[in-house]
Amino acid sequence: MSFDRSIKIAPSILSADFADFGREIRAIEAQGADWVHVDVMDGHFVPNLTFGPPLCKAIRPHIKTVMDVHLMISPVDQYIDAYADAGADVITAHLEAGPHIHRTLQAIRGAGCKAGLALNPGTGIEQIDYLLDQLDLICVMTVNPGFGGQKFIHSQIDKVRKLRAMIGDRPIHIEIDGGITPETAPLMAEAGADVLVAGSAVFKGGSVEQPEAYGANIAAIRAAAEAARVK
Numbered sequence: 132m133s134f135d136r137s138i139k140i141a142p143s144i145l146s147a148d149f150a151d152f153g154r155e156i157r158a159i160e161a162q163g164a165d166w167v168h169v170d171v172m173d174g175h176f177v178p179n180l181t182f183g184p185p186l187c188k189a190i191r192p193h194i195k196t197v198m199d200v201h202l203m204i205s206p207v208d209q210y211i212d213a214y215a216d217a218g219a220d221v222i223t224a225h226l227e228a229g230p231h232i233h234r235t236l237q238a239i240r241g242a243g244c245k246a247g248l249a250l251n252p253g254t255g256i257e258q259i260d261y262l263l264d265q266l267d268l269i270c271v272m273t274v275n276p277g278f279g280g281q282k283f284i285h286s287q288i289d290k291v292r293k294l295r296a297m298i299g300d301r302p303i304h305i306e307i308d309g310g311i312t313p314e315t316a317p318l319m320a321e322a323g324a325d326v327l328v329a330g331s332a333v334f335k336g337g338s339v340e341q342p343e344a345y346g347a348n349i350a351a352i353r354a355a356a357e358a359a360r361v362k
Contacts, residue, residue, distance in 0.1 A: 132197060132220055132245060134267075134302040138356045139326045140349050141166035141199055141306070144190075145181065146330035152186075154339040156193040162346030163353070166197040166221075168308075168328045171214070173204035176228060177277035184213040191218030199326075201249065201308065203276045204228065208235055215242035223247030223270050223306075226254055236265040247306070251276060252284050256294055266303050268326070269294055273319070274309030283310025288322050295323025313351045317359030327356060 142164050147155040156167055169187060174180035191198060200219040204210065207228040214222055222244045224235050232248070239246040247268035250256065252275055259269070271291055274281035287307075294305055306326035307319045316327055329352055337344030 134304075136304075136325045138320060138353055138360060139165035139304075140333070140353055141168040141197075141326055141328045142333040142345075142349070143168040143170055143308075143328050143330035145170045146334040148339070151339060152190050153193045155334075156190060158337075158339050158342040159333065159345050159349070160194070160196055162342050163349045164196065164333075164345075166199045166326065167194050168199045168201060169219075171200060171202050171204060172277060176205040176225070177203045179277045184210070184217040187214060187217035187219065194218075197221065199223070199247075199306075199328075201247075201270065201328075202228070203249075208238055211235070211238050211242050211244075215239075215244050219244050221245040221247050221268060223249050223268060225249045225251065225276075226258065227251070232258075233262060233265060236262065240265070240267075247304075249276075249308070250290070252287060256290060256297065259294070259297065263298065263301055263303065266301075268304040268306055269298075270306040270308050270328075271324070272308055273311070273315075276308075281310060283312075283315045285318075288318055291319060291322035291324055311352065313355040316352045316356040320356035320360035325360075327352060 172179040172181040199221045205228040236246045245267035249270040273287045305324040308328040311329040
């Protein structure tokens with residue numbers, strides 16, 4: 132998994148057909164998805180319950196790009212190895228998910244995965260400075276975590292600008308999760324983001340029988356972002 136700052140679209144399978152994940156994943160990749168985003172929720176850290184390591188292991192053979200696993204769970208450390216063994220390429224944990232986030236990031240890298248750190252809308256960036264050398268990705272939540280289809284929180288645009296300046300030339304992705312559409316994607320790309328997670332905006336209007344709608348949705352988000360992105 133090499134690093135570059137090109138725009139990457141990461142459809143969230145939270146918006147896919149749960150009964151047909153294999154074909155859904157193959158469809159979105161065939162239609163231009165760069166990464167596949169897996170939202171793991173525990174019903175405790177966030178008010179929803181989704182996928183465990185067995186599901187990730189089951190869908191891993193269908194993913195030919197990048198499996199991007201976002202752990203919205205607490206505690207998190209004891210589950211890192213399970214998701215790594217299930218095939219995650221990137222594992223992202225929330226800053227508030229445990230008492231020692233530096234240790235968590237070390238554990239993710241130690242398990243052979245890229246290490247991501249997620250920031251909730253109300254979380255500042257003051258604690259990031261001393262973690263940068265442990266990070267491969269920072270995920271900025273532009274909705275409150277826990278559900279798909281929420282409204283984009285515009286205050287996070289300035290957070291992304293500040294993060295981009297803080298990162299400098301370090302090989303760290305800035306990922307945006309929540310409310311991404313062709314209208315909001317350029318706002319985040321202009322601020323410095325390069326990985327855009329989109330759920331309903333990718334899957335709306337399509338199906339595995341009519342995957343061209345997925346392709347059109349991905350292309351629209353990508354084109355809007357690329358037109359505005361920081362060069």
